[in-house]
Amino acid sequence: MMLDLLGGFGEKGRTSLAVSSGDDRILLDVGIKVGAAGPEYYPALEGPADDIDAVFVSHAHEDHVGALSWLLSRGYGGPIFMTAETRGETPATLAAYAEPADFRQFPLPEDRIELFEPGDTLTSGNLTVRTGRSGHVVGGVWFAVDDGTSRVAYSADVVPDSNVFVMDTIPHCDLLVFDASYGADPVSGAARAREISQWVARHPQGCLLPTPLSGRSLELVAALPGPFAIHAGMRSSLEAQIGATVSLLPGISEFLLARLQGAADWTDADPLPSLPLLADDGMGEAGPSSRLLPRADHAGFPVLLTGHLPAGSPGDLMHRAGRADWIRMPTHPTLSGNIGIWEKAGRPPALGHSCTPDLLGDLKNHIPSLLTQWRTGQCITVRQGSR
Known part of the structure; x- marks a missing residue:
């Protein structure tokens, strides 16, 4: 299994991850980067998007779905998997953050939306995609992708200790891609x-x-x-x-x-x-x-x-x-939350998304298997571990 790090690695924003296995290729989230301009506003996707089989959207915040009209303008014509809550909120997000011309020509294509409930298991080709509640927003989910040989778990945005929302446990995996937005912030x-x-x-x-x-x-x-x-x-x-x-x-x-x-x-x-x-x-x-x-x-x-x-x-x-x-109101994991996510996932090799390099370095002191060198635009192989 191969991962293309298309956004959110070594940076905050434009969160996007492509997962490939054999002839199958899916996209997990397609966000924009607020404050950026030009190519850095969008995921680092080279060429047209017609080689993507399916898109899975974790929730409707701009840094996870704001580039969907842009992706459609680049030729993506496949299904878009999201929860009903995400579908309901996405048009307003695109209206606020998409390029106006893209949004006018490529609004949310309702006929290609594949709805699912958090907790459902989905498929695309030989890839199985397990989902669970994120604790971040209503209808928000994490994804765990399995090709029969290895499994990568992508948290998207999660809150394991929310005072309001429920987060389901992320399963054991060979690579954990987790929400490192706050680095090693210890304050609950x-x-x-x-x-x-x-x-x-x-x-x-x-x-x-x-x-x-x-x-x-x-x-x-x-x-x-x-x-x-x-x-x-x-x-x-x-x-x-x-x-x-x-x-x-x-x-x-x-x-x-x-x-x-x-x-x-x-x-x-x-x-x-x-x-x-x-x-x-x-x-x-x-x-x-x-x-x-x-x-x-x-x-x-x-x-x-x-x-x-x-x-x-x-x-x-x-x-x-x-x-x-x-004053930060935590809507992402603080230090104890991310340590708990990593331990419950089997202490696998891990990538932190939505985090600057300096904060990733601090976090590695607490999560030793954290791989801090990877950045947007790079590709990583997921190797089978001991899960």
């Missing part, structure tokens, strides 16, 4: 949630919390210490996510629904509220937060950023100028 999600709650409590006059529409929004809803507001356009999506109870920890959906029902709706025509306000997206690149960040900045309205900030993004510029605070 529960501790970060307390920090965020305390920050919000110190700003009773109101504040803005930009957040992705899916995933982190529910983590923040669970963490906020009192009443809050949401941009009105988020409500239907948040209700649908809360209703997908199979993706949530037992009992959490009732708590989240009660919190959401008590939240105030806010629109762009309203004055800034004297409440914490959630608005998507998390970087200020698109959605309501792209309008709200400049407005909050002009008004001196407190802003708390809680996720990845690509260089040059509106959120990054505000934070670097000292006009916005930042």
Whole structure:
């Protein structure tokens, strides 16, 4: 089995991985890199895409599906495997992050979508693709690909210790490609949630919390210490996510629904509220937060950023100028989570995706079989181990 590292290796963004065995070739995710331009915005896929048999999408965040219209424009004509939740969210992601001309000509091809449920086992040629819940977003999954000789497990984005979502155990494998977004950060999600709650409590006059529409929004809803507001356009999506109870920890959906029902709706025509306000997206690149960040900045309205900030993004510029605070709300594994994933997978050789080289070096001190030299654009052979 061969892997082409098409994006997200030695870098954050454009996550994409091609798996080949014999005459069969599939693509796992097809993301874009926020803040990049030209070829670096897209996966490092040389030539046309007509040699790919199938595409499997883990979830609908831009760094995992934002290049789908681009892939279609390069001649990809096969099936696209995704969950119903990912299908529902992908058009909005493409509208925000795809090249407008590509999106107009190559929107999501509904007739080629192959729906599956997390936990299903899928096939493409001689490749068997096992799936499991990611703990990252509703409908998000990891993939484990087996050709009968070797197995590679690709985590996509996962959260093994989420306060909201369930993650299924990744199986034993010959190579683990895992979510190394935070490097060796040891601070737990529960501790970060307390920090965020305390920050919000110190700003009773109101504040803005930009957040992705899916995933982190529910983590923040669970963490906020009192009443809050949401941009009105988020409500239907948040209700649908809360209703997908199979993706949530037992009992959490009732708590989240009660919190959401008590939240105030806010629109762009309203004055800034004297409440914490959630608005998507998390970087200020698109959605309501792209309008709200400049407005909050002009008004001196407190802003708390809680996720990845690509260089040059509106959120990054505000934070670097000292006009916005930042506390990470973990929506990727911290150190103990990744050690646990690796150990349960049988301590195999491992690649970390969505991580800079310096952070990978720190992580290798804790995961000795981590291969830190591999980068986007390279190819690696998966060798059968002792699983």
